[in-house]
Amino acid sequence: MNNYDTLNPMQRLAVETTEGPVLVLAGAGSGKTRALTHRIAYLIEECGVNPWNIMALTFTNKAAGEMRERVDNLVEFGADSIWVSTFHSTCVRILRRHIECLGYSTNFTIYDSDDQKTMMRQVLKKLDFDPKQYKERSILATISSLKDELISAEDFSARSAGDFRQSRIAEAYLEYQAQLRKNNALDFDDLIMKTVELFRVNPEVLDYYQERFRYIMVDEYQDTNTAQFRLIELLSAKYKNLCVVGDDDQSIYKFRGANIENILEFESAFPGAKVIRLEQNYRSTGNILNAANGVIKNNAGRKDKTLWTENEEGIPVVFRQYDTAYEEADAIAVDIRDRVDSGAAYSDFAVLYRTNAQSRLLEEKCVNRGIPYRLVGGVNFYQRKEIKDILSYLKTIDNGLDDLAAQRIINVPKRGIGATTIGRIMVYAEANDMSFYEACKAADRIPSLGKAAGKIRGFVTQIQSFRSKLAYYSIGDLIEDIVTETGYGEELSADDEVAAETRLENIEELKNKAVAYEESLEDGEEAPTLSGFLEEVALVADVDSMEDSENRVVLMTLHSAKGLEFPRVYLAGMEDGLFPGMMSINSDDPDELEEERRLCYVGITRAQKELILTCARQRMVNGETRFQKPSRFVGEIPPMYLHRQETPSMFSFGGVPVKPMSTGGGSGFRTFGRPAQEAFELPKKEKEPYRPWTAPAARYGKAISGDSGLKETYIGKQFSVSKATSLSYGVGDRVSHVKFGEGTVVDITEQKKDFEVTVDFDKAGRKRMYATFAKLKRC
Numbered sequence: 001m002n003n004y005d006t007l008n009p010m011q012r013l014a015v016e017t018t019e020g021p022v023l024v025l026a027g028a029g030s031g032k033t034r035a036l037t038h039r040i041a042y043l044i045e046e047c048g049v050n051p052w053n054i055m056a057l058t059f060t061n062k063a064a065g066e067m068r069e070r071v072d073n074l075v076e077f078g079a080d081s082i083w084v085s086t087f088h089s090t091c092v093r094i095l096r097r098h099i100e101c102l103g104y105s106t107n108f109t110i111y112d113s114d115d116q117k118t119m120m121r122q123v124l125k126k127l128d129f130d131p132k133q134y135k136e137r138s139i140l141a142t143i144s145s146l147k148d149e150l151i152s153a154e155d156f157s158a159r160s161a162g163d164f165r166q167s168r169i170a171e172a173y174l175e176y177q178a179q180l181r182k183n184n185a186l187d188f189d190d191l192i193m194k195t196v197e198l199f200r201v202n203p204e205v206l207d208y209y210q211e212r213f214r215y216i217m218v219d220e221y222q223d224t225n226t227a228q229f230r231l232i233e234l235l236s237a238k239y240k241n242l243c244v245v246g247d248d249d250q251s252i253y254k255f256r257g258a259n260i261e262n263i264l265e266f267e268s269a270f271p272g273a274k275v276i277r278l279e280q281n282y283r284s285t286g287n288i289l290n291a292a293n294g295v296i297k298n299n300a301g302r303k304d305k306t307l308w309t310e311n312e313e314g315i316p317v318v319f320r321q322y323d324t325a326y327e328e329a330d331a332i333a334v335d336i337r338d339r340v341d342s343g344a345a346y347s348d349f350a351v352l353y354r355t356n357a358q359s360r361l362l363e364e365k366c367v368n369r370g371i372p373y374r375l376v377g378g379v380n381f382y383q384r385k386e387i388k389d390i391l392s393y394l395k396t397i398d399n400g401l402d403d404l405a406a407q408r409i410i411n412v413p414k415r416g417i418g419a420t421t422i423g424r425i426m427v428y429a430e431a432n433d434m435s436f437y438e439a440c441k442a443a444d445r446i447p448s449l450g451k452a453a454g455k456i457r458g459f460v461t462q463i464q465s466f467r468s469k470l471a472y473y474s475i476g477d478l479i480e481d482i483v484t485e486t487g488y489g490e491e492l493s494a495d496d497e498v499a500a501e502t503r504l505e506n507i508e509e510l511k512n513k514a515v516a517y518e519e520s521l522e523d524g525e526e527a528p529t530l531s532g533f534l535e536e537v538a539l540v541a542d543v544d545s546m547e548d549s550e551n552r553v554v555l556m557t558l559h560s561a562k563g564l565e566f567p568r569v570y571l572a573g574m575e576d577g578l579f580p581g582m583m584s585i586n587s588d589d590p591d592e593l594e595e596e597r598r599l600c601y602v603g604i605t606r607a608q609k610e611l612i613l614t615c616a617r618q619r620m621v622n623g624e625t626r627f628q629k630p631s632r633f634v635g636e637i638p639p640m641y642l643h644r645q646e647t648p649s650m651f652s653f654g655g656v657p658v659k660p661m662s663t664g665g666g667s668g669f670r671t672f673g674r675p676a677q678e679a680f681e682l683p684k685k686e687k688e689p690y691r692p693w694t695a696p697a698a699r700y701g702k703a704i705s706g707d708s709g710l711k712e713t714y715i716g717k718q719f720s721v722s723k724a725t726s727l728s729y730g731v732g733d734r735v736s737h738v739k740f741g742e743g744t745v746v747d748i749t750e751q752k753k754d755f756e757v758t759v760d761f762d763k764a765g766r767k768r769m770y771a772t773f774a775k776l777k778r779c
């Protein structure tokens with residue numbers, strides 16, 4: 001029996017209002033997720049509801065996992081039979097049982113974004129699209145938003161008549177769907193859309209699930225899109241016991257089709273709905289909460305609500321401005337280092353940022369300072385080549401219908417099967433309406449293959465032999481077998497030993513995951529299968545790589561941080577142009593900026609005890625150096641809750657030369673394999689011969705004064721200086737550099753934006769640098 005007394009009266013109301021539609025609308029950290037999990041326990045313990053009849057839905061696997069854990073702790077019996085999962089996993093589970101009535105077989109494959117791109121590339125080629133005019137990415141994005149709105153290829157095609165471009169895209173959509181079907185594959189958006197379709201065409205199936213899921217709960221409801229809304233609506237139509245919790249201020253997925261109307265119009269969509277508001281925040285200190293309230297109140301289109309807390313005021317939110325992004329990242333790392341040295345745990349810290357690109361510097365600095373970190377959303381384990389290769393083997397063994405998988409591994413490791421042969425098999429498969437792998441099996445009947453047929457036969461024999469082992473092999477053993485029997489491991493090692501080792505370690509990790517999967521189903525009602533494992537893998541989102549037990553700093557984007565909490569949070573890159581992003585600043589639609597502000601609110605409210613906002617005056621974005629002013633969101637935090645710790649700028653706004661961007665190591669930018677972009681370009685109209693940094697701010701900038709009274713020098717857009725027209729030294733000259741000392745110029749190459757000078761320094765060795773910043777003096 002649980003103690004529901006730990007809930008406040010409004011939370012209790014949310015828990016105890018079990019019948020009929022309920023909307024819990026409340027701000028961050030007010031215990032929405034907590035109320036939801038207690039509600040599940042209450043239904044079982046107090047209302048005698050069978051756990052079998054309960055379903056809880058959320059967005060990320062991480063959130064589902066946390067909810068599962070909380071439910072397991074609260075519910076003593078029957079927790080296993082409650083469906084607690086993401087929208088996507090839920091739909092996969094339903095489709096695995098019933099998709100046959102939509103013409104797919106139940107062992108369908110789920111395509112990830114790479115697979116989608118490959119498939120779309122093939123589609124565009126087949127339909128003879130001009131690659132300059134039609135990019136697979138943008139067509140896929142269009143298709144994805146259509147699917148979010150439940151618009152099928154046929155519907156879209158019908159409504160596109162008369163519009164040339166749109167009807168071309170409709171053609172691509174139709175063919176893309178045809179190919180998916182041929183491969184017995186679904187993309188992520190299909191998972192939801194096909195389930196809705198299934199319910200629509202098959203009322204008996206819908207009835208079964210309506211009877212089963214008499215109590216449905218949805219967390220983070222503000223991020224549901226139209227398709228997800230329809231799904232919930234259909235499932236709950238019979239018993240109408242639907243409880244959704246959400247916060248309109250945290251709606252951050254509009255770009256992925258999330259429809260805020262779902263929350264704003266809940267009461268009209270579900271007549272008789274009770275609306276419960278929670279206003280007490282249990283997560284953050286008073287200062288953090290006041291900062292969050294100060295920011296979000298600037299959004300016009302919102303339901304007004306005020307969050308308060310009984311928690312202590314805590315220390316003020318801190319804002320720090322650095323000269324460069326390098327300094328910012330390093331300062332964060334140093335700060336964490338210091339605090340850990342004085343007793344904090346690494347896992348107390350999260351560094352959140354707007355764009356994935358920002359993570360590289362932060363990672364680098366964490367490495368330099370010996371800080372263990374976990375990058376969430378970076379290069380996904382499952383995107384690694386070796387993992388995709390092995391998974392493609394597994395897919396081909398499991399389901400020969402997946403053409404992309406079979407094509408990926410037919411010549412990996414090398415079997416002497418070339419692109420021409422593969423092309424011929426593809427043509428044969430297409431003409432005979434069969435899968436690529438089936439066509440491989442029929443290689444002897446494809447005359448154009450000639451001698452290559454023998455090689456194909458070898459490949460097929462191997463796959464068939466793995467298939468026959470499935471009955472008595474564990475998945476882990478099967479992976480092991482693939483690596484050794486096919487010669488894959490050997491080929492890796494022959495390539496590059498170091499890289500091979502990492503790759504083999506990754507494969508080992510995949511094996512561990514397979515073993516974990518098999519163990520998780522021991523004694524359960526479902527038996528582990530290769531399809532089941534592949535399905536689990538396909539559903540793993542980036543955020544899942546985070547394991548709580550590990551004592552590491554977490555680096556992640558603001559989007560991935562939704563629903564989570566950390567004692568100490570850094571929000572890095574708080575700059576106008578980055579956060580809010582330039583697109584939202586320039587957009588005609590004011591909601592774009594408001595969505596960024598909601599994201600900022602999400603970021604601030606992740607912090608429990610401490611919040612540190614940082615920004616850099618100078619940062620490389622897409623290979624361009626930008627000068628940026630602090631984010632407008634910083635200025636929206638009422639000054640009394642904010643402690644500004646600005647370091648004096650090293651940049652000149654009054655005639656003194658600026659400091660070059662590289663810090664310490666001297667080769668900062670080159671570490672990422674791009675040429676150093678330390679040269680700047682003037683705005684087009686104002687091109688003029690180079691003069692060493694003379695107060696660009698005074699020339700082009702304008703002084704602004706933020707709400708807070710802080711005087712900033714705002715240098716508008718990107719700044720730049722045109723390249724030197726002449727140099728005061730030449731090859732062979734002796735020159736001196738502020739940091740590297742004296743040396744001899746060995747090469748000068750004219751680049752588009754600057755001269756690149758190579759100098760053999762007497763002590764520091766050979767360095768290549770841009771003239772503008774090297775500021776070499778002839779000696």
Ligand SMILES: Nc1ncnc2c1ncn2[C@@H]1O[C@H](COP(=O)(O)OP(=O)(O)OP(=O)(O)O)[C@@H](O)[C@H]1O
Nearest residue numbers: 006007008027028029030031032033034282283563
């Ligand atoms: N009544 C309560 N008493 C004590 N602690 C509570 C109470 N309600 C919630 N909390 C705690 O407050 C924190 C935030 O709760 P929870 O994560 O459920 O909030 P939320 O509204 O779901 O937040 P978000 O909007 O970020 O998803 C958690 O640590 C939770 O345990």
Ligand SMILES: [Mg+2]
Nearest residue numbers: 032033219563
């Ligand atoms: Mg929550």
